[in-house]
Amino acid sequence: MKFALRSMLAALALASSASLALAAEPAPHNVVLFVADGLRALAVTRETAPAMAALGSAGVWFKNSHSLFPTFTMPNGSALATGHYFGDTGVFGNTIYTGFPVPAAAQSVTPFLESDAVLGDVDEHFAGNFLDEETLLAAAHRAGFSSAAVGKLGPVAIQAESEPRNSAERIIVIDDQTGRKGGMPLDAALLAELQAAGLSGEAPTRGDNGKAGNAQTPGTATANVEQQRYFVAAVTKVLLPRFKAAGKPFVLVFWSRDPDGTQHNQGDSLGKLVPGINGPTSLAAIRNADANLAAIMAALQALGLDRTTDVVVTADHGFSTISKQSRTSPAAKLAYADVTPGQLPPGFVAIDLAQALELPLFDPDAKNAAVDYASGKHPSRANGLLGADPGAPELVVAANGGSDLVYLPAANARELAPRVVDALLAQDYVSGLFVDDSLGDIPGTLPLSAINLKGSALTPLPAIVVNFRSQATGCKTPVLCTAAVADTGLQQGQGMHGSFSRADTYNFMAATGPDFRRRFIDRAPASNVDIGMTLAAILQLDVAPKGKLVGRVLREAMPGGKRPKVVAKTRVSAAGSHGLRTKLKYQAVGATKYFDAAGFAGRSVGLDAK
Numbered sequence: 265m266k267f268a269l270r271s272m273l274a275a276l277a278l279a280s281s282a283s284l285a286l287a288a289e290p291a292p293h294n295v296v297l298f299v300a301d302g303l304r305a306l307a308v309t310r311e312t313a314p315a316m317a318a319l320g321s322a323g324v325w326f327k328n329s330h331s332l333f334p335t336f337t338m339p340n341g342s343a344l345a346t347g348h349y350f351g352d353t354g355v356f357g358n359t360i361y362t363g364f365p366v367p368a369a370a371q372s373v374t375p376f377l378e379s380d381a382v383l384g385d386v387d388e389h390f391a392g393n394f395l396d397e398e399t400l401l402a403a404a405h406r407a408g409f410s411s412a413a414v415g416k417l418g419p420v421a422i423q424a425e426s427e428p429r430n431s432a433e434r435i436i437v438i439d440d441q442t443g444r445k446g447g448m449p450l451d452a453a454l455l456a457e458l459q460a461a462g463l464s465g466e467a468p469t470r471g472d473n474g475k476a477g478n479a480q481t482p483g484t485a486t487a488n489v490e491q492q493r494y495f496v497a498a499v500t501k502v503l504l505p506r507f508k509a510a511g512k513p514f515v516l517v518f519w520s521r522d523p524d525g526t527q528h529n530q531g532d533s534l535g536k537l538v539p540g541i542n543g544p545t546s547l548a549a550i551r552n553a554d555a556n557l558a559a560i561m562a563a564l565q566a567l568g569l570d571r572t573t574d575v576v577v578t579a580d581h582g583f584s585t586i587s588k589q590s591r592t593s594p595a596a597k598l599a600y601a602d603v604t605p606g607q608l609p610p611g612f613v614a615i616d617l618a619q620a621l622e623l624p625l626f627d628p629d630a631k632n633a634a635v636d637y638a639s640g641k642h643p644s645r646a647n648g649l650l651g652a653d654p655g656a657p658e659l660v661v662a663a664n665g666g667s668d669l670v671y672l673p674a675a676n677a678r679e680l681a682p683r684v685v686d687a688l689l690a691q692d693y694v695s696g697l698f699v700d701d702s703l704g705d706i707p708g709t710l711p712l713s714a715i716n717l718k719g720s721a722l723t724p725l726p727a728i729v730v731n732f733r734s735q736a737t738g739c740k741t742p743v744l745c746t747a748a749v750a751d752t753g754l755q756q757g758q759g760m761h762g763s764f765s766r767a768d769t770y771n772f773m774a775a776t777g778p779d780f781r782r783r784f785i786d787r788a789p790a791s792n793v794d795i796g797m798t799l800a801a802i803l804q805l806d807v808a809p810k811g812k813l814v815g816r817v818l819r820e821a822m823p824g825g826k827r828p829k830v831v832a833k834t835r836v837s838a839a840g841s842h843g844l845r846t847k848l849k850y851q852a853v854g855a856t857k858y859f860d861a862a863g864f865a866g867r868s869v870g871l872d873a874k
């Protein structure tokens with residue numbers, strides 16, 4: 265009896281405090297996070313992307329926006345998902361060295377992470393959640409919100425990464441692999457709703473948009489229209505009506521592969537730096553993403569959800585046109601069957617380091633076969649294992665595009681690191697090196713901690729992050745016509761990102777809705793890691809961070825928010841060989857850092873500008 269009374273009193277107290285809390289704090293609004301993959305900030309105008317420009321004008325337009333370096337999709341996807349920098353999430357690239365053979369990646373130790381099955385394997389190896397942080401979507405789901413992630417394979421799945429795969433009531437994930445081998449299963453009720461709306465339970469492929477071409481054949485001339493039409497229909501015809509009917513707040517992440525996939529694969533400019541990613545096919549991809557956003561906004565309005573829903577639009581990164589030029593690279597002087605003579609082959613970093621360090625080279629993506637580069641072979645996916653034993657390599661190159669990751673997993677890392685740095689400083693395609701702090705202060709380089717890459721990550725930490733050179737090809741706005749060296753199977757004239765130029769760090773960002781100011785241009789720095797934190801604040805989510813590398817809530821963009829104090833800073837390393845110094849240009853709001861550009865003077869677009 266005594267016990268019962270006490271619990272009754274406790275229940276009463278709880279009820280009254282809950283009603284007080286309700287009175288003080290209205291129920292959270294809904295959130296739609298729309299990610300236009302690879303959309304450059306300045307590529308959005310009223311002509312090129314009317315819906316996005318209108319959203320930015322009506323709400324908050326973040327004019328000082330930032331992708332995080334390395335400027336790739338999966339890393340930035342992890343920042344959006346968790347509000348943590350990559351030093352905590354451990355997603356250092358789209359391709360990372362995992363330290364174990366990944367079954368779903370044909371036993372490669374350098375898997376490409378944009379795969380549901382690969383992510384599942386990596387999770388299993390690292391205690392069920394390789395990010396080691398709860399995602400925003402999972403926290404919202406736990407709090408009883410409706411939640412879904414729809415669109416591009418990889419960054420969509422990572423939004424639900426911290427949820428066990430076999431849980432009965434999982435976050436809804438619809439991506440390229442839906443209904444296909446290795447994809448996340450749909451529950452029966454949702455499948456029936458899709459079919460009732462005239463949609464297949466199997467996502468369409470990219471079709472012609474997926475064709476990258478080769479050194480002789482141009483890539484695609486088609487944007488990713490059909491596949492994305494399916495994803496948009498799933499959102500507008502099924503998920504939003506379902507969320508409305510559920511009567512709970514909801515969070516939806518929509519990840520548009522366009523313009524990224526099209527800018528990579530476009531065949532507008534084979535071999536030539538101009539027009540590069542500014543040709544008609546890339547412009548059609550920007551229009552496609554814009555039309556997708558417009559359709560989702562229209563559905564919110566038609567369902568009467570527009571006034572209670574915040575819509576945040578961001579891009580994971582900017583973009584550049586690929587250059588394959590180098591005067592210094594030994595790899596570029598060899599002949600390959602599938603590479604234009606004189607140009608950098610895929611895997612040039614691995615080949616050049618193998619020669620400089622006199623180590624045998626093996627291909628992790630071809631069952632660790634030896635790579636006989638002197639006879640015109642290059643690593644199949646640009647990654648490489650260096651050392652006598654590919655099963656226990658001294659050096660691993662995880663190739664990514666506009667920057668590469670170098671790992672030194674053996675006991676000789678401290679001895680090897682300065683030699684690797686020296687070999688890289690001799691190459692004209694390098695523009696900036698970042699080295700694991702624990703390997704010592706190596707002249708010419710800055711530490712990983714300077715760019716928030718050293719934190720609580722579970723995955724192996726790269727020893728050296730290698731940024732590649734970029735230059736403007738001649739236009740009024742250099743970030744819109746930047747060409748960057750890239751370690752990729754794609755051709756010169758196609759598109760890539762991943763570098764530390766402002767062209768790749770400058771992403772489009774805007775927001776509108778009840779929690780954002782109206783007609784406000786935000787000139788304070790903002791980044792993808794801030795978006796995760798800001799959405800958690802808007803949704804009143806209770807997330808317990810493990811790592812310390814977090815973004816800030818963008819209060820100035822909210823009603824009544826104050827403009828923060830911003831400090832512009834530069835950090836420069838000691839001079840290494842050839843007199844090269846890694847320079848880092850960044851801004852700070854309190855303890856939060858925003859990395860604009862980095863590299864060697866004259867070799868990174870945006871680094872020397874005021």
Ligand SMILES: [Zn+2]
Binds near residue numbers: 302337524525528761
């Ligand atoms: Zn991309």
